Amino acid sequence: MEDIHVADVCLLAGKIMLQSGAETYRVEDTMVRIAAAFGMPHSHSYVTPTGIIFAIDGAGPARLIRIAERSTDLQKVTLVNSISRQISNGELSLAEAYAQLKQLENKNVAYPLIWQMIAAFVASGCFVVMFSGAWSDVLPACFAGGLGFSGLYYVHRLIKTKFFAEFFAAFLAGVTAVALVKIGFGSNVDKIIIGSVMPLVPGMLITNAVRDLMAGHLVAGLSKGAEAFLTAFAIGTGIAVILAM
Amino acid sequence: MDIKQLAMSFIATAAFGLIFNVPKNLLAHCGFVGMIGWFIYLLLVDYGLDSVFATFFAAFVVAVGSQLLARAYKTPMTVFSVSGIIPLVPGGLAYEAMRHVVVNDYNMAIQLAAKAFMLSGAIAMGLVFSEVINQLTKTKGSR
Numbered sequence: 001m002e003d004i005h006v007a008d009v010c011l012l013a014g015k016i017m018l019q020s021g022a023e024t025y026r027v028e029d030t031m032v033r034i035a036a037a038f039g040m041p042h043s044h045s046y047v048t049p050t051g052i053i054f055a056i057d058g059a060g061p062a063r064l065i066r067i068a069e070r071s072t073d074l075q076k077v078t079l080v081n082s083i084s085r086q087i088s089n090g091e092l093s094l095a096e097a098y099a100q101l102k103q104l105e106n107k108n109v110a111y112p113l114i115w116q117m118i119a120a121f122v123a124s125g126c127f128v129v130m131f132s133g134a135w136s137d138v139l140p141a142c143f144a145g146g147l148g149f150s151g152l153y154y155v156h157r158l159i160k161t162k163f164f165a166e167f168f169a170a171f172l173a174g175v176t177a178v179a180l181v182k183i184g185f186g187s188n189v190d191k192i193i194i195g196s197v198m199p200l201v202p203g204m205l206i207t208n209a210v211r212d213l214m215a216g217h218l219v220a221g222l223s224k225g226a227e228a229f230l231t232a233f234a235i236g237t238g239i240a241v242i243l244a245m
Numbered sequence: 246m247d248i249k250q251l252a253m254s255f256i257a258t259a260a261f262g263l264i265f266n267v268p269k270n271l272l273a274h275c276g277f278v279g280m281i282g283w284f285i286y287l288l289l290v291d292y293g294l295d296s297v298f299a300t301f302f303a304a305f306v307v308a309v310g311s312q313l314l315a316r317a318y319k320t321p322m323t324v325f326s327v328s329g330i331i332p333l334v335p336g337g338l339a340y341e342a343m344r345h346v347v348v349n350d351y352n353m354a355i356q357l358a359a360k361a362f363m364l365s366g367a368i369a370m371g372l373v374f375s376e377v378i379n380q381l382t383k384t385k386g387s388r
């Protein structure tokens with residue numbers, strides 16, 4: 001294998017983590033720790049939700065990576081975290097670490113889509129019960145929620161604007177709920193709609209925004225908060241369109 | 246308080262863990278964290294506490310539980326907290342607010358929206374407080 005620099009390993013680890021939806025402060029922390037473990041105690045990393053700038057003192061110019069697409073894959077974050085732990089404990093050489101990260105970068109560790117749809121299906125139904133809805137409304141909410149979540153995935157693949165995909169998903173869930181109640185399947189439209197849009201809630205963004213703000217990453221925290229707000233607004237608009245009809 | 250609420254919150258939170266791609270062996274833990282949070286919320290609301298405070302305490306418990314589990318399993322804390330706070334999100338209130346906006350009843354809509362906003366803030370503050378506890382008790386090398 002050709003020459004691998006410490007910065008390559010750090011950037012690769014950072015890139016995978018950021019793309020998988022880790023908090024920005026964790027990405028910065030991990031990169032600096034990896035660099036320190038490989039004997040470069042003076043490194044600087046500046047991470048925003050859309051890019052990474054990384055420099056090691058006395059080892060060439062700073063480097064930049066642009067992150068275009070982010071998803072939620074906590075499995076990958078956990079795996080990079082454990083690789084970084086192994087590096088910190090001195091269990092991995094530079095080449096080994098790079099090879100492991102490279103392998104992880106291209107590997108798909110996410111659950112199959114159908115599982116995620118089933119999860120959205122199940123969760124929607126559970127929320128109806130939790131918000132003290134009737135048992136007869138559980139199954140309609142399941143269908144509306146599962147369909148809405150699937151809509152989010154397919155529309156997002158078609159149209160890269162995330163907020164439109166969320167708007168459409170909420171709209172789809174609402175239409176399904178109203179249609180199901182119209183044909184006599186389920187009774188309380190409100191409960192069904194509330195349950196079915198729950199899988200679209202930006203839980204990841206809310207948590208990460210708060211954690212980043214607490215870690216002093218104001219830029220990242222505010223931008224994630226704005227993203228969470230826009231997502232909530234997109235969902236609300238999708239539902240408003242249904243209600244106005 | 247009944248068992249069906251607890252069972253449902255467990256399943257719902259675990260299902261959310263699956264949507265967020267939480268590692269397979271930790272899905273049940275996610276469900277447990279979410280269930281505890283929802284249990285605390287229901288308990289406090291039943292007790293007559295305002296839902297903002299109830300949400301705050303529940304989010305706090307969820308976050309502290311996540312920190313403990315994260316230390317035990319040497320994983321990022323978000324693995325557990327992300328799905329754990331989902332049951333506390335004021336989806337119902339936001340929906341009601343939207344319903345009043347649509348019929349131009351802005352008085353009611355603003356009231357409901359303000360309440361939903363306060364509840365979201367309570368979740369955030371719960372996370373913040375647990376973060377402070379975490380920093381106070383941090384041992385060297387743990388993340």
